[in-house]
Amino acid sequence: MVANPQFQYMSPQEYLEWEKTQELRYEYIDGEVFLRTGKTKIHNRICFNLYIELDRLLVDKEWEIYACEVKLKITSKSYHYPDVTVTCDERDKQAIDMIRHPCLIVEVLSPSTEAFDRGKKFTRYRQSSTLKEYVLIASDEIAVECFRRNDEGLWVLRTYGEGDTLNLESVGISIPVEKLYRRVRFDVGEKN
Template structure:
């Protein structure tokens, strides 16, 4: 993510009004605005695979799933665009501009965002009282990490690799990890 040098500080309300007029999507953290960088084909493919695996299942449960272009308000000073976000909360049913009560957030990692997704972004996501699981998916190898909030309120890491099944307790589904990487080819080198 790259900070927008045009602004030194922007209030949350200024950000919300300003972003409505922008062609690109921007995340907002403590008064600073960050442009969402373009995604690779592999990144997009993994997001879509995850979305496809969950969509029909979640509709029957009364949950909503969103991908990439739906804003998530975490705090009054933090707005993000997760790669995939799920809400089963009735308070989000009539949402128009953003959701506020996620139970599951998924980020597909890239070299330029991995440190942020693991660090400051996860720190902010953990402030959500409804979030139960945070999933990080590698885009250069078959590897998935699921941070799950336990009964004591602690975040416990569960790792998954090739041949494993990702268990998402927040929505009650299990997905073969390979399905998340369907049509993904690693080490293709430079291609246009």
């Protein structure tokens, strides 16, 4: 995430109007605007694999699945573009431009966004009363973390690795971790 040096502060309404005119996607937190940085091929492949699995497993259900380009509003001072978001809330089905009531949010980690995704972003996401699970997927190794809100409202971490099956209780499905990393090669560097 890179703060946009053009603006020292924007109101939420100014951000929403300004962002409509931008070619790139920007996230907004407490008046600051952050450019969504570029994604790698691995990042994109993991998002794609997850999206396909969710779509395949939820095809007969009322869930709506969105990837990367759909804005999420958690508070009036917080707008994000999660890698994958799932909602089954009727209010979201009626909305045109953003999601407000997610049950599942997934972020694929990268070195430039990992601290933000684990910290400030997760702090914001936890403010959603409808969010049941927050999943972080590593893009440099086979590792998945699922934070799940329990009956007492506490967030409990469950980790998954190679050979495990990711259980997504929020949507009632399970996905083998290997399917998230299908066609991902960590041993290949970028060639010019």
